[in-house]
Amino acid sequence: MNIAVLGTGMVGQAIAGRLHQLGHSVxxxxxxxxxxxxxxxxxxxxxxxxxxxxxxxxxxTLASFTEAAAGAELVVNASSGAVALDVLGLAGADNLAxxxxxxxxxxxxxxxxFPPSLFVKDTDxxxxxxxxxxxxxxxxxxxxxxxxxxxxxxxTLGESSTVFVSGDDAQAKATVVSLLESFGHDDVIDLxxxxxxxxxxxxxxxxxxxxxxxxxxxxxFKIVR
Amino acid sequence: MNIAVLGTGMVGQAIAGRLHQLGHSVxxxxxxxxxxxxxxxxxxxxxxxxxxxxxxxxxxTLASFTEAAAGAELVVNASSGAVALDVLGLAGADNLAxxxxxxxxxxxxxxxxFPPSLFVKDTDxxxxxxxxxxxxxxxxxxxxxxxxxxxxxxxTLGESSTVFVSGDDAQAKATVVSLLESFGHDDVIDLxxxxxxxxxxxxxxxxxxxxxxxxxxxxxFKIVR
Numbered sequence: 490m491n492i493a494v495l496g497t498g499m500v501g502q503a504i505a506g507r508l509h510q511l512g513h514s515v516x517x518x519x520x521x522x523x524x525x526x527x528x529x530x531x532x533x534x535x536x537x538x539x540x541x542x543x544x545x546x547x548x549x550t551l552a553s554f555t556e557a558a559a560g561a562e563l564v565v566n567a568s569s570g571a572v573a574l575d576v577l578g579l580a581g582a583d584n585l586a587x588x589x590x591x592x593x594x595x596x597x598x599x600x601x602x603f604p605p606s607l608f609v610k611d612t613d614x615x616x617x618x619x620x621x622x623x624x625x626x627x628x629x630x631x632x633x634x635x636x637x638x639x640x641x642x643x644x645t646l647g648e649s650s651t652v653f654v655s656g657d658d659a660q661a662k663a664t665v666v667s668l669l670e671s672f673g674h675d676d677v678i679d680l681x682x683x684x685x686x687x688x689x690x691x692x693x694x695x696x697x698x699x700x701x702x703x704x705x706x707x708x709x710f711k712i713v714r
Numbered sequence: 715m716n717i718a719v720l721g722t723g724m725v726g727q728a729i730a731g732r733l734h735q736l737g738h739s740v741x742x743x744x745x746x747x748x749x750x751x752x753x754x755x756x757x758x759x760x761x762x763x764x765x766x767x768x769x770x771x772x773x774x775t776l777a778s779f780t781e782a783a784a785g786a787e788l789v790v791n792a793s794s795g796a797v798a799l800d801v802l803g804l805a806g807a808d809n810l811a812x813x814x815x816x817x818x819x820x821x822x823x824x825x826x827x828f829p830p831s832l833f834v835k836d837t838d839x840x841x842x843x844x845x846x847x848x849x850x851x852x853x854x855x856x857x858x859x860x861x862x863x864x865x866x867x868x869x870t871l872g873e874s875s876t877v878f879v880s881g882d883d884a885q886a887k888a889t890v891v892s893l894l895e896s897f898g899h900d901d902v903i904d905l906x907x908x909x910x911x912x913x914x915x916x917x918x919x920x921x922x923x924x925x926x927x928x929x930x931x932x933x934x935f936k937i938v939r
Contacts, residue, residue: 606837607836610832610835646939678924678927679927681926687919687923688923689920691836691917691918692920693916694836694913695878695905695914695916697913698905698906698910698913701906702904708938708939710938711935711936711937712934713873713874713875713935714871714932714933714934
């Protein structure tokens with residue numbers, strides 16, 4: 490499948506690398522490709538620059554948000570929550586229309602330090618906000634509840650764990666579930682309509698505190714039932 | 715131990731019954747004991763009245779909130795979130811002072827129907843609100859993330875699952891962890907200070923949607939790591 494991954498951070502790298510490994514044609518979208526390539530410093534979280542990752546993943550193309558989205562059959566929003574609507578606006582409503590949009594972003598507000606709070610609370614969700622602004626895209630919220638490496642290689646935990654999908658379009662969710670299964674996810678719970686993203690986005694407060702407690706992001710929720 | 719359980723609903727019944735079974739001396743606190751005993755109709759959720767449960771648990775004493783708290787070494791807040799501060803006020807700050815308070819309540823707002831939203835969001839928690847109003851009590855937030863029957867008999871799930879504790883007093887948390895282990899909990903994560911209750915209280919939005927999806931409350935979170 491031709492897939493655009495919007496965002497060059499850890500999540501974008503993990504998703505793009507795994508999709509390419511699985512045989513998909515992958516374009517990573519960024520605001521300014523030249524600036525992204527030129528950056529040689531680690532980001533604010535100490536992660537290596539995109540260029541270092543790209544050197545080992547030359548089969549993945551880098552393009553502007555607009556170009557990436559225009560050429561894709563399916564789009565992944567791997568940008569951070571604070572800029573998600575902005576990034577999708579740059580990708581262009583026309584370039585997104587009719588397509589499946591996997592939304593991984595979380596509405597994290599770092600303005601008051603760590604742990605961040607949420608800038609969308611439980612009576613709405615960032616996934617729904619995106620859907621309202623881009624009504625012609627088929628938003629499927631998923632993968633926002635675990636760390637980037639486990640999103641795409643869940644089996645490295647050594648035990649089955651759970652991911653969730655939320656969305657209003659059944660066919661779009663089926664496409665996304667197939668992709669998740671190809672990543673190695675063996676317990677995908679379809680929570681129902683996109684409104685249920687209010688549940689998964691609100692997992693971040695405990696996720697962040699668990700990361701603090703466990704000293705690692707290498708954990709995931711399993712719904713035991 | 716002499717334990718007061720404030721609240722006569724499903725959570726109060728489950729906790730009181732299990733503690734009594736484990737050999738503790740248990741008093742259930744209610745607003746008006748005579749009215750509680752006289753009630754013969756199911757509650758708003760269709761649960762049997764307290765009197766039906768009490769007929770099978772006569773070793774558990776019923777008393778006013780005040781009396782229950784006054785005689786207890788440890789107090790369990792099993793009231794619903796909307797009335798928690800009110801209930802604890804009736805129990806009386808003097809009767810709570812210096813004691814461990816296990817807070818199970820969730821800040822659920824049913825005023826706009828189902829699923830309820832939260833009346834305290836992620837920049838505060840009901841557990842912290844209780845601690846601020848009753849600074850001399852040792853609040854430990856726990857058990858608010860699973861259904862009543864699993865709080866006290868987690869092994870009925872057939873697989874290990876996780877409960878969390880949050881609190882500012884290490885000794886109080888140790889007491890609570892012992893009680894949790896006596897219930898059968900084999901994976902208790904001490905998240906840290908009471909502030910971390912912001913994480914566990916925010917689990918309710920997904921818990922409620924999972925209950926809707928799975929058609930049962932008989933599930934729990936396991937932190938796979």
